[in-house]
Amino acid sequence: MGLFSDIYNTVARFFRPQEEQEEGASKAVAANRLKLVLMQDRTNLTPKILEQMRGELIDLLSKYLEMDKELLELNFEQEGDQVALMLSIPVIRAKDEDEIEEALKASADEKTEPDEDSEEIVDEEESEDSETAEDAETETNSETEEPVEDSSEEEAPKPKRKRSKKVSHPEEMESHQQEESSQEVVFENTES
Amino acid sequence: MTGRVIVITSGKGGVGKTTTSANIGTALAKEGYKVVLIDTDLGLRNLDLLLGLENRIVYTIVDVIEERCKLKQALVKDKKNPNLSLLAAAQTRDKSAVNAEQLKDICDKLKEKNDFVLIDCPAGIEQGFQNAVAGASEAIVVTTPEMSAIRDADRIIGLLEAKEEIKSYKLLLNRVRPNLIKSNDMMSVDDVVEILSCPLIGIIPEDTGIITSTNKGEPIVNDENSLAGKAYRNVAQRILGEEVPFLDLDEPKGFMAKIKNVFAKLKAKV
Numbered sequence: 001m002g003l004f005s006d007i008y009n010t011v012a013r014f015f016r017p018q019e020e021q022e023e024g025a026s027k028a029v030a031a032n033r034l035k036l037v038l039m040q041d042r043t044n045l046t047p048k049i050l051e052q053m054r055g056e057l058i059d060l061l062s063k064y065l066e067m068d069k070e071l072l073e074l075n076f077e078q079e080g081d082q083v084a085l086m087l088s089i090p091v092i093r094a095k096d097e098d099e100i101e102e103a104l105k106a107s108a109d110e111k112t113e114p115d116e117d118s119e120e121i122v123d124e125e126e127s128e129d130s131e132t133a134e135d136a137e138t139e140t141n142s143e144t145e146e147p148v149e150d151s152s153e154e155e156a157p158k159p160k161r162k163r164s165k166k167v168s169h170p171e172e173m174e175s176h177q178q179e180e181s182s183q184e185v186v187f188e189n190t191e192s
Numbered sequence: 193m194t195g196r197v198i199v200i201t202s203g204k205g206g207v208g209k210t211t212t213s214a215n216i217g218t219a220l221a222k223e224g225y226k227v228v229l230i231d232t233d234l235g236l237r238n239l240d241l242l243l244g245l246e247n248r249i250v251y252t253i254v255d256v257i258e259e260r261c262k263l264k265q266a267l268v269k270d271k272k273n274p275n276l277s278l279l280a281a282a283q284t285r286d287k288s289a290v291n292a293e294q295l296k297d298i299c300d301k302l303k304e305k306n307d308f309v310l311i312d313c314p315a316g317i318e319q320g321f322q323n324a325v326a327g328a329s330e331a332i333v334v335t336t337p338e339m340s341a342i343r344d345a346d347r348i349i350g351l352l353e354a355k356e357e358i359k360s361y362k363l364l365l366n367r368v369r370p371n372l373i374k375s376n377d378m379m380s381v382d383d384v385v386e387i388l389s390c391p392l393i394g395i396i397p398e399d400t401g402i403i404t405s406t407n408k409g410e411p412i413v414n415d416e417n418s419l420a421g422k423a424y425r426n427v428a429q430r431i432l433g434e435e436v437p438f439l440d441l442d443e444p445k446g447f448m449a450k451i452k453n454v455f456a457k458l459k460a461k462v
Contacts, residue, residue: 036246
C-alpha cells in the first residue's frame with residue numbers, strides 16, 4: 001500500500017494550495033525559533049534581560065494606553081546592517097487625559113519614595129524615557145476620538161493595532177507610515 | 193560515582209556530530225542515566241537548538257570558566273527529561289576563550305555526579321578539537337559514506353590514537369542510504385569500516401525525520417516510529433555494553449517493496 005499512498009500524496013501535494021502546506025508544518029516552527037535565536041545572537045541580550053525590558057516597556061506604555069499585555073510582541077529585525085526593535089502592541093483603547101495624569105502622578109510618587117541612593121538611578125531612567133514618553137503622548141492625543149467608536153462594539157474581538165518602535169532612516173519611515181494604516185505610529189529612536 | 197566522558201567528533205563539519213550528541217544523550221537519559229551534554233563549539237553553538245533549549249540558556253561554559261557563575265547554575269535541564277542537562281557554549285566568544293586544562297577540569301567535576309558526560313566537539317583539528325578531547329577517555333567518530341568525510345575521519349582517528357587519555361574510539365556511520373549502496377553508488381558500511389579499520393558502534397540511516405525533529409527542537413530518539421531514532425537508541429544500548437544487532441536497512445521484501453525498489457534505483461540513476 002505504501003507505494004500507492006506515496007503516489008497519492010505526491011499527486012495531492014501538487015493540487016494543494018501553498019498556504020495549506022505551510023500551515024502546521026515544522027518549518028514554521030523552525031523559522032520562528034531561528035528568528036528568536038538570531039535576535040539574541042545579534043544583540044547579545046539574554047532572555048532574562050529581554051523579559052525585563054518587556055516589563056519596563058509595558059509599565060511605561062500602560063500609563064497612556066490600555067493594552068493586551070499577553071499579546072505584546074517584542075522583536076528584533078535585521079534591516080541591512082541595522083538592527084531594528086519592533087514592538088507590536090494590541091491596543092484596547094487609549095486612556096483619556098485624566099487617566100494619564102493620574103498614572104503619571106502615581107509613578108512620580110513611586111519615584112520620590114526611594115532613598116537618595118536610588119534616586120540617581122531613577123533620574124537616569126527618566127531622562128532616557130523622556131523622548132519616548134513625549135512621542136507616546138502626541139500619539140494618544142491624535143487618537144482620543146477613537147475610544148468612542150470602539151466602546152459601541154465592546155463585545156467585538158479586541159482590535160489589534162500594530163505599533164512599531166524602530167530604528168530606521170527617515171525616508172524609510174515615511175514610506176512605512178504610508179504603506180500601513182493611519183493607526184500605525186512609528187517612534188523614532190536614534191539608539192541602536 | 194565516576195561517569196564516562198565521551199567526546200563526539202568528526203573532523204569534517206556537517207556530518208551530524210551535534211545531532212548525534214543530542215540523540216545519544218537523550219537516549220541514555222531515557223534509560224535512566226544521568227547525562228550532561230557539553231557544547232564546546234564556542235561561537236557557533238547549536239546543540240541548544242537541537243534540544244529546543246535555546247531560550248533557557250543564561251550562563252555558558254565561558255561564564256563557568258571565568259567564574260561568573262557556579263558550574264551547577266550553568267547546567268540547563270532538559271524540558272522532558274530531568275536526567276539530561278546541557279552546558280551550552282558561548283555564542284559571542286571564540287575557541288581561544290577556553291583551554292584544554294579548563295575543559296578537563298569541568299569534565300572531571302561533572303563526571304563525579306553524572307553517569308555520562310558527552311562532549312560535542314567542533315569541526316576541525318585545531319584548538320577547539322584539542323580542548324574537547326582533553327577531558328574525554330572515549331571517543332565516537334562520526335562520519336558519512338562520502339570520500340571527504342571518511343578522509344577527515346581517518347585523520348581524526350590518527351590524532352585520537354596518539355592521545356594517551358583516549359582509551360577507546362568507535363565509528364558511527366551516519367546518513368547511510370541503502371538505496372544508493374544497493375545501486376553501487378555509495379560506499380557500503382563494510383567498505384567504510386574496512387578503509388578506516390575502526391570498530392563500529394552504529395549505522396544511522398538517512399532520515400528526513402531528522403529535518404523535522406531539528407525544526408521542532410526535539411531529538412528523533414523520542415519518535416518511536418523513526419528508523420534513525422531506533423538506530424540511535426541502539427547506539428545508546430551498545431554504549432551501555434549490550435550487544436544489539438545492527439539494523440537491517442535493506443528494503444522490506446514483498447511485491448510492492450520490489451516495485452518501489454525499482455523506482456528508487458531508477459531515480460538514483462537519473
